[in-house]
Amino acid sequence: MVPALASAGAPVILTGIGLPDDRLHAPNEKLDLKQLWDGLKVFGRFYELLGESR
Numbered sequence: 001m002v003p004a005l006a007s008a009g010a011p012v013i014l015t016g017i018g019l020p021d022d023r024l025h026a027p028n029e030k031l032d033l034k035q036l037w038d039g040l041k042v043f044g045r046f047y048e049l050l051g052e053s054r
Helices: 002-007 033-052
Strands: none
Touching: none
């Protein structure tokens, strides 16, 4: 889906809030809750700044 959006000219940003040792999609995958909440704050601020730039 993302390549199709990008090739159509849509701006695409891929990012995550996990850490390398979170074992993404493994049977013992994890995500620290502090990392989650901090990531939400970062993305919230990112979208505020993005909105101001338009």
